[in-house]
Amino acid sequence: MSVIDRLDHLVLTVRDLEATCQFYERVLGMQVVTFDNGRRALHFGQQKINLHLAGREFEPKARHPQPGSADICLIAAVPLEQVIEKITACGVEIEAGPVQRTGATGPIRSVYVRDPDQNLIEVAEYAQAADLLAKEAAVQAISDVLKQREPGIMGAQQAGVFGILLPLVKMDDGKLGVLFEKRASTMRRQANEICFPGGRAEEGDASRWATARRETSEELGVPLEKIHYVGELDRLIGPGHAAIYPFVGYVEGIADMKPNPDEVGEVFVIALERLAAAEPSTYTSALVTEPEEDFPYHLIPGGKRYPWRTGTVEHLFYELDGRVIWGLTARVLAHFLERLQSEGWSRK
Numbered sequence: 439m440s441v442i443d444r445l446d447h448l449v450l451t452v453r454d455l456e457a458t459c460q461f462y463e464r465v466l467g468m469q470v471v472t473f474d475n476g477r478r479a480l481h482f483g484q485q486k487i488n489l490h491l492a493g494r495e496f497e498p499k500a501r502h503p504q505p506g507s508a509d510i511c512l513i514a515a516v517p518l519e520q521v522i523e524k525i526t527a528c529g530v531e532i533e534a535g536p537v538q539r540t541g542a543t544g545p546i547r548s549v550y551v552r553d554p555d556q557n558l559i560e561v562a563e564y565a566q567a568a569d570l571l572a573k574e575a576a577v578q579a580i581s582d583v584l585k586q587r588e589p590g591i592m593g594a595q596q597a598g599v600f601g602i603l604l605p606l607v608k609m610d611d612g613k614l615g616v617l618f619e620k621r622a623s624t625m626r627r628q629a630n631e632i633c634f635p636g637g638r639a640e641e642g643d644a645s646r647w648a649t650a651r652r653e654t655s656e657e658l659g660v661p662l663e664k665i666h667y668v669g670e671l672d673r674l675i676g677p678g679h680a681a682i683y684p685f686v687g688y689v690e691g692i693a694d695m696k697p698n699p700d701e702v703g704e705v706f707v708i709a710l711e712r713l714a715a716a717e718p719s720t721y722t723s724a725l726v727t728e729p730e731e732d733f734p735y736h737l738i739p740g741g742k743r744y745p746w747r748t749g750t751v752e753h754l755f756y757e758l759d760g761r762v763i764w765g766l767t768a769r770v771l772a773h774f775l776e777r778l779q780s781e782g783w784s785r786k
């Protein structure tokens with residue numbers, strides 16, 4: 439009797455994450471989801487395909503990953519302890535586990551073995567709660583509705599979803615720099631302020647990366663094929679509860695770019711190593727709640743004496759070469775630099 443019930447997920451090693459996501463989403467209708475520190479996956483039914491970028495050697499993978507290779511996760515038909523006993527009895531070494539992992543529909547407990555070709559085989563079981571859901575039809579129906587979507591940010595569709603790009607470019611001396619825009623003086627909002635390229639998502643955008651890439655192309659006058667995906671930063675809530683999706687990209691051919699004068703007043707580049715060495719000034723402002731005159735105080739405990747929470751907002755300021763980088767741009771820049779330094783990146 440087989441100890442395996444079904445396939446839960448597999449891992450594909452790919453050359454281009456965005457191209458793969460767009461293919462499976464557009465052609466096969468799969469849903470692109472993000473999990474575990476920014477990893478990408480394609481969800482369909484009760485299964486998923488985890489995507490592994492060739493060259494990212496820190497991620498779990500086959501022994502010798504190359505584009506087209508696949509690792510698989512199988513759900514056990516019997517308790518995991520019985521699977522372990524069978525594997526051990528067959529003289530096969532358990533490489534890792536039991537360990538907690540994330541399956542296609544929830545938390546799983548897994549063990550890992552290698553097949554004769556050194557492919558990584560994960561055998562797992564879902565928690566008892568997941569088995570209980572399968573027996574409760576009404577609850578399972580609700581679960582099916584919820585798991586078919588990627589969690590977003592409440593209110594983002596009304597306030598707006600934006601993709602922005604932190605552009606890495608090669609400077610004349612061969613070193614990496616970060617490109618900034620100074621907004622045109624004719625802009626209705628934030629005229630003359632320093633920012634990264636980006637803007638509001640449009641219906642035709644296949645992903646938030648596609649939004650950031652398209653906006654960068656339009657603002658800088660650089661062909662899309664010259665803008666390459668490097669990574670994604672933490673998402674944040676901007677003014678008015680807008681959802682901001684920041685990405686890092688590498689932009690080629692900036693010598694030939696033709697910035698849109700309606701949006702961009704100036705473009706300049708600062709060396710990455712110089713930004714990494716800079717210490718921003720930090721200031722705070724108070725955040726308070728001021729209800730409107732017709733607010734229904736009679737519906738809440740305490741009425742007008744309700745103890746509204748207060749808070750503070752941190753503002754970062756980078757001052758370099760007579761330029762001031764602050765606000766959302768400074769927050770994204772600081773987050774990017776912190777991530778580099780926390781992972782041991784050296785500016786030397």
